[in-house]
Amino acid sequence: MxxxxxxxxxxxxxxxxxxxxxxxxxxxxxxxxxxxxxxxxxxxxxxxxxxxxxxxxxxxxxxxxxxxxxxxxxxxxxxxxxxxxxxxxxxxxxxxxxxxxxxxxxxxxxxxxxxxxxxxxxxxxxxxxxxxxxxxxxxxxxxxxxxxxxNRNTSMPGHEYCISSDEAFDLAELPKSIVIAGGGYIAVEFANIFHGLGVETTLVYRGKEILSRFDHDLRVLLSEAMTAKGIRIVTETVFNAVRKEGDRLAVELSNGETLIVDQAMLAIGRxxxxxxxxxxxxxxxxxxxxxxxxxxxxxxxxxxxxxxxxxxxxxxxxxxxxxxxxxxxxxxxxxKDNPTRPDHDLIPTVVFSQPEIGTVGMSEDEAIKSYPEIEVYRAHFRPMKNTLSGRADKMLMKLVVDGKSRKVLGAHILGPDAGEMAQLIGIALKAGASKDDFDRTMAVHPSAAEEFVTMYNPTYRVVNGERI
Known part of the structure; x- marks a missing residue:
């Protein structure tokens, strides 16, 4: 052949x-x-x-x-x-x-x-x-x-003044302020990196919510957490133009605002x-x-x-x-004379934001479009590590389940070690695990991951597109 x-x-x-x-x-x-x-x-x-x-x-x-x-x-x-x-x-x-x-x-x-x-x-x-x-x-x-x-957006006036992820790692010096265009995982990750290093950071995104392809709960809660930390997020807005203003940059936004910053970054896809x-x-x-x-x-x-x-x-x-x-x-x-198709189904994905996101399988919205009845299991809590420190960051653990077969369709995590959990839970989903398999698995206590095997009752159901 x-x-x-x-x-x-x-x-x-x-x-x-x-x-x-x-x-x-x-x-x-x-x-x-x-x-x-x-x-x-x-x-x-x-x-x-x-x-x-x-x-x-x-x-x-x-x-x-x-x-x-x-x-x-x-x-x-x-x-x-x-x-x-x-x-x-x-x-x-x-x-x-x-x-x-x-x-x-x-x-x-x-x-x-x-x-x-x-x-x-x-x-x-x-x-x-x-x-x-x-x-x-x-x-x-x-x-x-x-x-x-x-994607350097070469049609935008002043695009040549912007850096991309290629240059961001090797800047001559750390800027005091930066504005980043984009709302995908690269833009979100760099917004958190620069903010964590003490840079005044603004994220500008054309959509209504960052991380548009992720589960709605993850998008909302991460946006709230980033805002609470001090990252400014401007949605439904794009860069119109960038121009030099002395040693700094003037970034003209489509909402009429002009930001004066040390660096402007384009993270609008590859x-x-x-x-x-x-x-x-x-x-x-x-x-x-x-x-x-x-x-x-x-x-x-x-x-x-x-x-x-x-x-x-x-x-x-x-x-x-x-x-x-x-x-x-x-x-x-x-x-090897063994025709093999790449398997692109159920790929665990991580966004190294702060807090971190880990996800595998269908979002709630995707499941609603494909299944007449789904169950959603959801736990939103402050992890133990944050109790003595006083940090307000919370975790989200969420399972999306087919209401008829009980097969787990998606798992979504927001919080510390979310990526590590997503990798392991991806094995279970790849094996076709049901919610009953999760329920009869013994918990590791105390851990955040135990929430996945102790959420016995659905937070809500969605039947024919209506939450009940």
Missing amino acids: WSLTMATYDYDLFVIGGGSGGVRAGRLAGAMGKRVGLAEEYRMGGTCVIRGCVPKKLYVYASQFGESFEDAAGYGWSVGTSTFDWRTLVDAKEKEITRLEGLYRKGLEGSKVEIFASRAELVDAHTIELKSTGQRVTAERILIATGGRV LPNSEGVGLDKAGVALSKGDHGAVIVDEYSRTSQPHIYAVGDVTDRVQLTPVAIHEAMCFLETVY
Whole structure:
């Protein structure tokens, strides 16, 4: 099914892109004895390792210490005057991602993958040109794993004065004030990071509520918590223009307001990184419109049967573990004679906000549209850690259940360690657990997670769209 006409090529597989998906596919294909080449024009590790998940999580940790110092007093600790040095954090981050990049490279080299530090462009369906040297190589199969790029909103006047998540980790100095455009997880996470580091922070979002794709309760409660901490959230508003005003920026909003800040950040989504790869020359079809995602079938195969694509460049689910999963399915399909479709159902997701969000499965609104009767189990409480510290932050634990089959459709958490809980509860939902399975599971006490197995009676039901 997957065989190609016999021909002589320089490589069995050539991977364009050294991110999580590309590296995984290249490394394991090389370990199988395949002749593999991989081109990466920047740094090995892609968005996640270099300018995404990893540095973001490190900065989240850094931004939480201010509250931790405050909370310690309630537990008897006397914490002296604390100060924060931005440069120390940036340098420590750089050291860590350099270490991780080295591990990615070492893994590829250990599998005898030939690495090219170059931009790669397809010349035809089997030929790749390495732009740094002009060298051309051929490959039996090609994997496009070029990831995504930030949306810089180039049609907005003054967009060139704005930073994106790419630059936010390496600013020369920490700004005193920042305004961030966006309401998705990147915008929300950076709003919390900068605020936690002492920056006056404003979040501007075009929608009515931040995190529009998440459960309504999570959106509302997180917005309230962020506002209570001092983050200003302006909704149903966008950036109209940005201009320089001395050493600062004037950000004109669509609501008529002008904000004077040190930094303006665009976090309005990411686009498939399909430009300049020569996909048109190779006959690889892209989606219509501005996004230009690589169109793939259920096995990640493009319109060219020997060219595949995984990760953000396909614009299916923009998450690092998804790219890795798609790469593993590619290997099963192409090199193990085991056609395997990527499974994009029930993906646990985390927003590293403060408080944190973890979620898996359907939101309440999604379930209402798909099921005639649902049950909602909801616990909203102050976690034990906040009792002695006096912190007002509360937790939310929520289950959405099919009222007829009793199958758990979704689980949603707001509070400390929400991501860790979402990962584990995702296993239960993937296994098709019912509410009865949850009910007969013994609780771990005292813990926040025990709420998931002690909510015996529904908070309310929704039948044919009406709450009862």
